[in-house]
Amino acid sequence: MSKAAVHNTGSSRIRSQNDFEPGVRVLLTLLSVTLFGTVCNTVVNVPLRDISTDLGVPLPTGVLAVTAFVLVLAAAMPVMGWIGDRFGHTRVLITAQLLLLAGMIGAALAPTMTMLALSRGVQGLGCAAAPPCVRAMLSAVYGPARRTRTMGAWAAANGIGQALGPPLGGLLSQPLGWRGVFWILVPVSALLVAALIAFVPRALPHPSRLHWPGALSFTVGVALLMSAAALGPDGDVPLWAVGVLASTGVASLVLFAVVSRSRVVSRKNIAAFVPPALFVTPRFFRSGVAACAQMFCLGATLVAVPLHVTGALERSTAVAGLLAFALPAAMAALAPVVGRASERVGPRIVLRTGLVTLAAAPCALGAIMTRQVPLLWLTVLLVVIGTGIALVQTPAAAGAARTTQTGAGAALGVFNTLRFGGATLGTAWAGSLYPRGESLVLFVGCGALALLALLISFAGRDPEPV
Numbered sequence: 232m233s234k235a236a237v238h239n240t241g242s243s244r245i246r247s248q249n250d251f252e253p254g255v256r257v258l259l260t261l262l263s264v265t266l267f268g269t270v271c272n273t274v275v276n277v278p279l280r281d282i283s284t285d286l287g288v289p290l291p292t293g294v295l296a297v298t299a300f301v302l303v304l305a306a307a308m309p310v311m312g313w314i315g316d317r318f319g320h321t322r323v324l325i326t327a328q329l330l331l332l333a334g335m336i337g338a339a340l341a342p343t344m345t346m347l348a349l350s351r352g353v354q355g356l357g358c359a360a361a362p363p364c365v366r367a368m369l370s371a372v373y374g375p376a377r378r379t380r381t382m383g384a385w386a387a388a389n390g391i392g393q394a395l396g397p398p399l400g401g402l403l404s405q406p407l408g409w410r411g412v413f414w415i416l417v418p419v420s421a422l423l424v425a426a427l428i429a430f431v432p433r434a435l436p437h438p439s440r441l442h443w444p445g446a447l448s449f450t451v452g453v454a455l456l457m458s459a460a461a462l463g464p465d466g467d468v469p470l471w472a473v474g475v476l477a478s479t480g481v482a483s484l485v486l487f488a489v490v491s492r493s494r495v496v497s498r499k500n501i502a503a504f505v506p507p508a509l510f511v512t513p514r515f516f517r518s519g520v521a522a523c524a525q526m527f528c529l530g531a532t533l534v535a536v537p538l539h540v541t542g543a544l545e546r547s548t549a550v551a552g553l554l555a556f557a558l559p560a561a562m563a564a565l566a567p568v569v570g571r572a573s574e575r576v577g578p579r580i581v582l583r584t585g586l587v588t589l590a591a592a593p594c595a596l597g598a599i600m601t602r603q604v605p606l607l608w609l610t611v612l613l614v615v616i617g618t619g620i621a622l623v624q625t626p627a628a629a630g631a632a633r634t635t636q637t638g639a640g641a642a643l644g645v646f647n648t649l650r651f652g653g654a655t656l657g658t659a660w661a662g663s664l665y666p667r668g669e670s671l672v673l674f675v676g677c678g679a680l681a682l683l684a685l686l687i688s689f690a691g692r693d694p695e696p697v
Contacts, residue, residue, distance in 0.1 A: 256430040260423075261365050262388040264324060267423055268358035269392025270399065271331065271416065272300055272654075273559075275351075277401035277537040277552040278409040285409065286344045290538070294662030297534060298461035298655055299348040303355035305651035306454035309505060310446055312363030312645075319436040320364040325427045327364075331357030332420040339413035362647040366628075368431075383570025386625045390566050390617075393559030397533060401552020445504035448487035453648060455480030460659040505645050517688050518630035519646055521582055523653035524684035525623040528589050528677045530657030532558060532596070532616060535665045535673060536609065539600055550606075557610045561617030562624070569625045578626030583688055585622025589681035592616045597674025619681075 275282065275296045283293030315323045334353030341347035369385060403412045459477035462468040491503040509515055533555060540551035573581045592615040599608055631646040657677070664673040 256426075257432065258384070260426045260430045261368060262384060263426065264328070264361050264423060265365050265385060265388040266392040266395075267416075267419060268331075268361045269389050270396045271335070271354055271358060272304070273393055273396030273533055274400040274412055274416070275409070276533045277397050277541075277548050277555060278404035278412065279534070280538060280541050281404060281548065282347070282409050286347065288344045290666045291662050292344060294534065294658060295344065295348045295461065296351055297530075298457075298658050298662070299351040300355040300358075301530070301651050301655040301658060302454065302457045302461055303352040304359050305457060305648045305655055306450055307356050307359035308363055308647045308651070309645050310450055311360040312367070312647075313439070313441055313446065313504070315360060315364040315367060316437045317439055317441070319433060320368050321427060321431050321433050322436075323360050324364050324431075325424060327357045327360035328420060328424045328427065329357075332417065332424070333357075335413050335417050335420055339410045339417070362650075383567050383573075383625050386569070386621070386628060387563055387566035389624070390559055390561075390563030390621065393529070393533075394556055394563050395559075397537065397555035397559070398552035401537070401548040401550070401555070405547060405549045440501045442491070442501045442504045445487055445491040448483045448490060449504060452480045452483030452487060453652065455483060457652060457655045460656050463659060463663060509645065514630050514633060515646070517690075518627040519649040520687050521586060521623050521684045522627040522631070522646065522650045524586065524680045525589060525620045525627070526650045526653035527657035527660070527680050528593055528616060529558075529620055530654035531661040531673060531677050532593070532613070532657075534658050534661040535600075535670065536596075536613065538661075538665055539670070540606075540609075543600075544603075544606075546606075554606060554610060554613070558613040558617040558620075561614045562621045565618060565621035566625060569621050573626045573629065578629055579688065581622050582626040582630075583685060585619045585624075585626075586681050586685035586688065588615060588619030588622065590678045590685060592619060593674040593677035593681070597671040600670040600674070 279293055279296065280290065282296055283290050286293070311323070311327070331354050334350050334355075334357055337350030337353060338347055341350050366385060400409075400412050403415055407415070455476050457480075459473045459480065462476070463473050487504075488507045491505065491507055510519075536558075537548075537551040537555050540546045540554055541548060569581060592612055596609070596612045596616065599612070628646075660676060661673055664670070664676075
C-alpha cells in the first residue's frame with residue numbers, strides 16, 4: 232500500500248504517514264495520552280488533605296479538586312468526540328493536550344480553592360478528548376478482528392495511569408508540596424504534544440453537522456446533574472441551590488430526549504447528536520451501567536482510603552500513595568489477561584464475575600475501616616477490588632464498541648460519560664460520607680450499586696454476537 236493510503240472505517244478515516252500498518256510509536260503515543268490523562272485525574276487524591284489544609288477549606292470542599300476534573304471530563308466527552316470526528320482526531324488531541332498543559336500551570340499557581348477547582352476543570356476539558364478520540368483511532372487502525380485485545384491494551388493504559396497517579400501524588404507532595412506535583416507534570420504534557428505531532432498519523436476529518444439543540448441540552452443536563460452531586464457535600468452551598476441544579480439538569484436531559492427523538496431531527500437533514508435509542512440498546516445499556524458501577528467503586532475507594540490512611544491511621548502521604556497503588560496496579564496487571572479471558576469464555580461471564588466481586592469486596596473494606604487493622608488487610612482488599620474493576624472494564628468497553636450506534640465519536644463519548652459520571656458520583660459519595668465517619672455506609676453503597684449492575688446484566692434478551 233502506498234504512503235498516501237487511507238483506511239476508512241465509517242466514522243474515522245486515517246491517513247498513515249508511512250504505511251497503513253501503524254508502527255509501535257503510534258500505539259505507544261496514543262496509549263500514553265490515555266495513561267497521562269488518568270494520572271492527571273488521580274494524582275491529587277492522596278494529597279487531598281494537604282490541599283484542603285493549605286487552602287484553608289474543609290475536607291468536603293477540598294474534594295472539589297477531584298470532582299471538578301471528572302465532572303468536566305464526563306460532561307464534555309460526547310461533544311469532544313464529535314469535534315474529533317469533525318476536525319480530525321489527531322488535531323483535536325494536540326489542541327486538548329495544550330489545554331491540559333495550561334490547566335496544569337493554573338493549578339500549580341492557584342491561590343484559592345476556587346481557582347484550583349477551575350484549573351482542574353480546564354484539565355478535565357483537555358482530557359475529555361482522549362477517551363473518544365483514542366478509542367476511535369484504535370478502532371479505525373486495528374478493526375473488529377482485534378477489537379477486544381485493543382480494548383485490553385487501552386484498559387491496561389487506564390489501569391497503569393490509575394496505578395501511577397496516587398503514589399506519584401503521595402511521593403511527590405511530601406518533599407515538594409502539592410503544587411510541585413503539577414509542576415512535575417508540566418514537561419510531561421509538553422512531551423506528549425511533541426509526540427502526537429511527530430508520530431501519530433493525521434486522521435482525516437469526517438464532515439458532519441452538529442445538532443446543536445441535542446448537543447447543548449445533553450451536555451448542560453449532564454453537567455448540572457454532576458455539579459449538584461459534587462456540590463452537595465459542600466456545606467457552603469445551600470440545599471435549595473443543589474436542588475435547583477439537579478432539577479434543571481433533569482429538565483435539560485428530558486429536552487434532549489424530545490429534540491433528539493428521531494435519527495434525523497431537522498429539515499436540513501442533520502442527524503441527532505446521539506439517538507436516544509442508544510441508551511436502551513441492550514448491549515450498550517448493560518455495558519454502560521456496569522462501567523458506571525465499577526468507576527463509582529473506583530472513585531469512592533481512591534478518595535476514601537487515602538483520607539483514612541492519612542487521617543485515622545496517621546500515616547504519611549507517601550505511605551497512603553503506596554497503599555493506594557495496590558488497587559490500580561491490580562487493574563493494570565490483569566487487563567491483558569481479562570482481554571484474553573473474554574475471548575475464550577465470553578465477555579458476559581467475565582463482566583458478571585467482576586460485578587459479583589465488586590458487590591462483596593467494598594462491603595468488607597468498609598467493615599475493616601471501622602476498626603484498627605494492619606495495613607496488609609487494606610492492601611489485600613484493594614487488590615480484590617482492583618481485580619473486580621479489571622474484570623468489568625474491558626468487557627464493558629468492548630460491549631459498547633460492538634453496539635452498532637457507537638461508531639460515532641459522540642456515541643463513544645456518551646459511554647465514557649457514563650464511566651466518568653460514575654467516578655464523579657463515587658467521589659462525591661466519598662466526600663460526603665467519609666468526613667462524617669460513615670465508612671461502612673459508604674462502601675456498602677458501592678457494593679449495592681455493583682449488585683444492581685449485576686442484576687441488570689441479566690435483564691432482557693442476550694444480544695446476538697457481532
